[in-house]
Amino acid sequence: MTNDTLHTILNKFDICESTITFLRHNENRTYRVDDAHGTSYLLRIHQPVKESMAGMQHTYDGLLAELKMLDALANQNHLIVQAPLRNREGELITVLEHEGQQLNCSILTWLEGRDLQKEDVTNREVVQQLGFQLAELHSFFRQYPHEGMETRPSQGIAYNTGMIDTIKKGLVLELFTATDVSIIEKTILLINSRLEGNGLTPESWGLIHGDLGLGNIIVTPEGKLSFIDFGFFGPGYYLTDVAMGASMIPVEHRNLFLEAYYGHKHVHENELLLIEGFMLLSIIGFYAFMMGNESVHDWMREHMPQLCTKQCLPYLSGERIFYTS
Structure with missing residues (x-):
């Protein structure tokens, strides 16, 4: 997936002038995003590396349920979690048209550590x-x-x-x-x-x-x-x-x-x-x-x-x- 395509997704979140680093492709494609202000994010494109690995968690409704839960979990004070971001339209999921497919994409806050x-x-x-x-x-x-x-x-x-x-x-x-x-x-x-x-x-x-x-x-x-x-x-x-x-x-x-x-x-x-x-x-x-x-x-x-x-x-x-x- 080209950087131009990835920047198309990020622009929907008003994340500009960013550096994108590919992490891995397993259950999802994942990338680290570092913006011009020094803030980092995790970009997830919900497309498994093998079709056999696709499941309910990759569907729009299934992913939305996960992101809503993470949003609620991030707003409590006891556990450290990655919070989901909303795009300019206020949506937790951004749908990408790519090579004839509709891919669900989400962005989470970055969590430093190992x-x-x-x-x-x-x-x-x-x-x-x-x-x-x-x-x-x-x-x-x-x-x-x-x-x-x-x-x-x-x-x-x-x-x-x-x-x-x-x-x-x-x-x-x-x-x-x-x-x-x-x-x-x-x-x-x-x-x-x-x-x-x-x-x-x-x-x-x-x-x-x-x-x-x-x-x-x-x-x-x-x-x-x-x-x-x-x-x-x-x-x-x-x-x-x-x-x-x-x-x-x-x-x-x-x-x-x-x-x-x-x-x-x-x-x-x-x-x-x-x-x-x-x-x-x-x-x-x-x-x-x-x-x-x-x-x-x-x-x-x-x-x-x-x-x-x-x-x-x-x-x-x-x-x-x-x-x-």
């Missing part, structure tokens, strides 16, 4: 901060209006079941063995049966970030943590985020994370069992989402047998994996 690293979460204070802030985020989501969320990705039992069919496509692509696919299917079905047994309650189901990982958490120069990339924000089990958070943390600090999130030390065994299931679902979900991306196929071939042997089979046999994997 990605959270594995070394960071060996620090007990960082682990506690992560737990506290995730609890704060979920507290915001609990009071945020849930209307209109049918336009956002939903990570429930049906989503889990759909992953089975996606993983089975790996057989045709010769990514996975029939044995490994069978283990994944049994794992998901077991997790779903446990979720069905617990039902949906306001305490268990609501709005979630949906894609917590080291690359989606920024450490600011002041040492504060900030959640970014709400592309998978939408309805889901709160424990999805809790499990993703725990997965980033060394096993010896995971209880500290849970204590910070819940506000108490004791976590019920049934709750821990569900968290373990969601930890596995987050990994399986990555495989499913990246199935159409040939650049990670070799990685998948190598790591799927390890996932099945070291985590799924112990989980299926009733072993505790929260403190071992």
Whole structure:
């Protein structure tokens, strides 16, 4: 995409005389924009690198729901987030006509910092901060209006079941063995049966970030943590985020994370069992989402047998994996 095209978008936001730096093209095309006054922004063109990665989050209505939520989240005083900008017409989304396509574009404020690293979460204070802030985020989501969320990705039992069919496509692509696919299917079905047994309650189901990982958490120069990339924000089990958070943390600090999130030390065994299931679902979900991306196929071939042997089979046999994997 040419600089002239990008400047056409920026001009709709009255951002002129700017320097544009390409960042990456994955779920979206992203660019850093530095204007003449020294202010920086994040420009997002919502076009995934692979068609198979496109989802509800890329549609106009789906993106608008994300941006409205970010606008509300940025106006509270507890969490550091990137705020969306409105264009000259007051709209959060600018539609670009490009090569016969209509592309949705948005601009967020820039957040200085770096990605959270594995070394960071060996620090007990960082682990506690992560737990506290995730609890704060979920507290915001609990009071945020849930209307209109049918336009956002939903990570429930049906989503889990759909992953089975996606993983089975790996057989045709010769990514996975029939044995490994069978283990994944049994794992998901077991997790779903446990979720069905617990039902949906306001305490268990609501709005979630949906894609917590080291690359989606920024450490600011002041040492504060900030959640970014709400592309998978939408309805889901709160424990999805809790499990993703725990997965980033060394096993010896995971209880500290849970204590910070819940506000108490004791976590019920049934709750821990569900968290373990969601930890596995987050990994399986990555495989499913990246199935159409040939650049990670070799990685998948190598790591799927390890996932099945070291985590799924112990989980299926009733072993505790929260403190071992």
